[in-house]
Amino acid sequence: xxxxxxxSLPSSEFFMVxxxxxxxxxxxxxxxxxxxxxxxxxxxxxxGVIPSRxxxxxxxxxxxxxxxxxxxxxxxxxxxxxxPLYFTIFLFLLIGNQFMLIPFAESIVTEDGVNLFxxxxxxxxxxxVFTLFILILxxxxxxxxxxxxxxGSFIKIEQFFKIKSIKDLPMAFLDFFLGLLDIIGEFAKLAxxxxxxxGNMFAGxxxxxxxxxxxxxxxxxxxxxxxxxxxxxxxxxxxxxxxxGSLYISAPLNAVKPVEETN
Amino acid sequence: MxxxxxxxxxxxxxxxxxxxxxxxxxxxVGGKALEAMGRNPKxxxxxxxxxxxxxxxxxxxxxxxxxxxxxILFG
Numbered sequence: 001x002x003x004x005x006x007x008s009l010p011s012s013e014f015f016m017v018x019x020x021x022x023x024x025x026x027x028x029x030x031x032x033x034x035x036x037x038x039x040x041x042x043x044x045x046x047x048g049v050i051p052s053r054x055x056x057x058x059x060x061x062x063x064x065x066x067x068x069x070x071x072x073x074x075x076x077x078x079x080x081x082x083x084p085l086y087f088t089i090f091l092f093l094l095i096g097n098q099f100m101l102i103p104f105a106e107s108i109v110t111e112d113g114v115n116l117f118x119x120x121x122x123x124x125x126x127x128x129v130f131t132l133f134i135l136i137l138x139x140x141x142x143x144x145x146x147x148x149x150x151x152g153s154f155i156k157i158e159q160f161f162k163i164k165s166i167k168d169l170p171m172a173f174l175d176f177f178l179g180l181l182d183i184i185g186e187f188a189k190l191a192x193x194x195x196x197x198x199g200n201m202f203a204g205x206x207x208x209x210x211x212x213x214x215x216x217x218x219x220x221x222x223x224x225x226x227x228x229x230x231x232x233x234x235x236x237x238x239x240x241x242x243x244x245g246s247l248y249i250s251a252p253l254n255a256v257k258p259v260e261e262t263n
Numbered sequence: 264m265x266x267x268x269x270x271x272x273x274x275x276x277x278x279x280x281x282x283x284x285x286x287x288x289x290x291x292v293g294g295k296a297l298e299a300m301g302r303n304p305k306x307x308x309x310x311x312x313x314x315x316x317x318x319x320x321x322x323x324x325x326x327x328x329x330x331x332x333x334x335i336l337f338g
Contacts, residue, residue, distance in 0.1 A: 008337065009333065009334065009337055068312070192323055192327075195323070195326060195327055195330055196319065196322075196323045196326055198330070199326035199327070199329050199330045200322075200326060202330075202333065203326070203329055203333075206333070236315055236319060237319065239312075239315065239316075240315070240316055240319040240320075243316055244316075
């Protein structure tokens with residue numbers, strides 16, 4: 001039994017910039033953003049009618065996500081409105097989840113023995129910020145379009161006004177309490193979407209660490225299948241996060257304003 | 264029982280029991296998806312992406328218990 005790797009749920013703090021604490025996952029987040037910006041400029045510089053190799057990859061990725069989002073939103077115009085938001089999140093997670101594969105990224109250690117880089121989604125603050133942003137945006141948009149109808153989908157008192165006989169009263173009460181349950185469901189969305197991303201990415205890094213630290217012999221070849229599994233789950237989770245996120249915005253929007261009314 | 268032993272046992276039980284349901288669920292999703300692909304190979308791409316989403320959803324309960332187990336162990 002070798003030395004267990006140090007596993008910490010919160011990421012390690014380095015220094016403060018004003019009120020903000022700079023942790024190792026923040027550094028990685030900024031690095032990934034930098035990579036994305038550089039990639040964008042490189043692809044844009046070469047972009048043209050005859051596509052370069054990187055442009056083909058980028059465009060097929062773009063079409064893939066756009067097709068799925070059109071399916072979720074039900075109309076192309078509405079999907080295109082939200083496309084930049086979701087595609088940015090997708091690209092960020094796609095690169096951020098694979099960031100630790102960069103050679104020596106995991107071996108760079110500061111004087112205190114703290115890793116300089118840490119996969120951004122394996123710190124709980126990043127998934128919860130993305131999820132909160134998506135959920136709050138969905139409610140603000142639905143409230144801005146039709147406030148009464150959106151609130152009415154949670155506090156369902158309209159059934160009480162439609163009662164014709166005393167027999168309808170239990171159904172109206174049932175509807176009312178189901179609406180209250182939907183409010184709890186909104187918080188469940190927040191917990192489930194953010195925890196799914198965080199749990200997968202955190203577990204992926206921990207499993208490799210534990211396997212490598214079991215014995216001296218398991219340090220070299222044995223972790224490879226687990227790293228491959230981590231790559232797969234990183235891609236899949238980026239995709240799933242974007243798909244579920246687009247469902248969370250499209251469902252309340254389509255409920256308060258069906259697609260047919262816009263065109 | 265000592266506190267440390269109780270913590271280790273709690274983490275193990277949490278992970279083990281929590282993974283049962285999602286294991287069964289993922290098996291059903293994968294099996295049914297393969298069945299559908301075998302019946303209708305033209306739709307295989309569409310079924311595959313939907314299968315991935317369904318598997319990720321079924322996996323979530325196991326992930327919750329994993330997070331709880333990690334919080335018990337290292338939190």
